[in-house]
Amino acid sequence: MKRFLILLLATGGLLRSATGQSAETAQARLFCLSLQFQEGTTYGGTLDLSSISGTPNGELLPTFGDTSGNPWSSAFVLTYGGLGTIDGVMQVNLPPAVDANNDGFNDFFEVSQGVTTTVTSGSYNTGYSTGTITATWSRTAGSPNGTCLLDLVDDTFGDLGTYTCPFTLLEYTGPLTYTPGSNTVSAAIALTQTGNSANTLQGPIVFIKSTSDRFDVLTNQPGVWTNAASQALSFTNEVFIRNIPSWPTNYAGYVYFADGNPSTAAPDYQLWVLSIDDSNDANDNGIPDFSDDPSTVTPPRAPLLSIALGATNVLITISGDVGHTDQIQEIGSLTSTNWQTALSFLQTNDPQVVSLPLPVNTPEFWRAAAQ
Numbered sequence: 001m002k003r004f005l006i007l008l009l010a011t012g013g014l015l016r017s018a019t020g021q022s023a024e025t026a027q028a029r030l031f032c033l034s035l036q037f038q039e040g041t042t043y044g045g046t047l048d049l050s051s052i053s054g055t056p057n058g059e060l061l062p063t064f065g066d067t068s069g070n071p072w073s074s075a076f077v078l079t080y081g082g083l084g085t086i087d088g089v090m091q092v093n094l095p096p097a098v099d100a101n102n103d104g105f106n107d108f109f110e111v112s113q114g115v116t117t118t119v120t121s122g123s124y125n126t127g128y129s130t131g132t133i134t135a136t137w138s139r140t141a142g143s144p145n146g147t148c149l150l151d152l153v154d155d156t157f158g159d160l161g162t163y164t165c166p167f168t169l170l171e172y173t174g175p176l177t178y179t180p181g182s183n184t185v186s187a188a189i190a191l192t193q194t195g196n197s198a199n200t201l202q203g204p205i206v207f208i209k210s211t212s213d214r215f216d217v218l219t220n221q222p223g224v225w226t227n228a229a230s231q232a233l234s235f236t237n238e239v240f241i242r243n244i245p246s247w248p249t250n251y252a253g254y255v256y257f258a259d260g261n262p263s264t265a266a267p268d269y270q271l272w273v274l275s276i277d278d279s280n281d282a283n284d285n286g287i288p289d290f291s292d293d294p295s296t297v298t299p300p301r302a303p304l305l306s307i308a309l310g311a312t313n314v315l316i317t318i319s320g321d322v323g324h325t326d327q328i329q330e331i332g333s334l335t336s337t338n339w340q341t342a343l344s345f346l347q348t349n350d351p352q353v354v355s356l357p358l359p360v361n362t363p364e365f366w367r368a369a370a371q
């Protein structure tokens with residue numbers, strides 16, 4: 001006579017719990033609000049931009065609060081024919097903000113978006129003369145590299161030439177892994193520069209939720225990231241806001257580095273924007289898991305089994321939570337560990353009866369796993 005033994009086992013999966021959240025992944029984009037200019041050239045002259053003394057660093061940086069109406073500025077050194085070297089400070093307008101892809105960001109600072117040929121104005125001061133600037137901008141979609149033609153006309157010396165200046169958008173993209181929390185979000189970035197995969201940024205970042213609006217407003221804590229040269233880039237705390245209603249899966253805020261390019265002689269390239277796009281929404285409530293309250297899912301209760309023998313089959317009655325997937329597993333010896341799944345099914349009734357063929361070998365052991 002064949003003998004059958006049923007061994008019960010509850011393996012109800014703890015998909016989430018309030019005390020043990022699993023890491024999730026969002027997509028991050030970090031871009032600098034400064035532009036990196038290379039040396040501009042014209043017939044018989046050169047133009048170098050810099051925000052620091054010494055070797056030019058090419059930075060054209062935002063100067064928020066400037067009442068001149070020309071918010072991007074840089075010191076410059078110009079060489080032109082018989083005039084020798086001319087030092088000064090310039091202010092240049094960027095093209096008007098456009099958001100063709102409706103993501104809440106100025107397309108000018110998105111590598112994926114192009115810049116059609118656009119003309120803007122500017123001005124400069126050399127200490128003993130002033131002048132006007134006509135800037136012509138262009139950049140192909142998908143490339144971080146563009147061209148700016150700077151035509152300088154001096155009030156004293158006349159037209160100083162049109163300088164062809166290549167420039168680069170500094171943009172990094174990659175995953176941001178995070179663990180949701182009730183009051184804080186612990187995260188880490190692993191980013192690669194667009195157009196230059198040798199340049200990377202990685203490190204932790206912790207956010208604290210606002211007590212008055214925890215789903216939409218967070219503040220990052222000061223921290224340190226590391227670049228590909230193992231240089232440390234420290235940053236301060238800034239406010240991040242969820243982009244509602246135009247892009248409710250996105251969070252954005254400033255990242256202000258003490259020095260965004262440690263390879264140069266002085267702090268520069270300091271102001272950046274971090275965009276975090278999180279499509280995870282475990283409870284489908286419209287709030288991304290990044291800032292949502294951690295969800296708790298109750299695991300299914302341990303299944304209860306009973307058995308009845310038919311002429312050609314084994315009838316197993318399972319009492320358990322409806323809506324969970326159950327597995328009937330079998331093995332020929334309890335000294336073995338290679339349990340095999342004999343049947344997997346969705347429990348639609350409590351109790352529910354399933355049928356298995358009579359085993360060929362004896363004894364045979366069964367157990368149930370609720371997921």
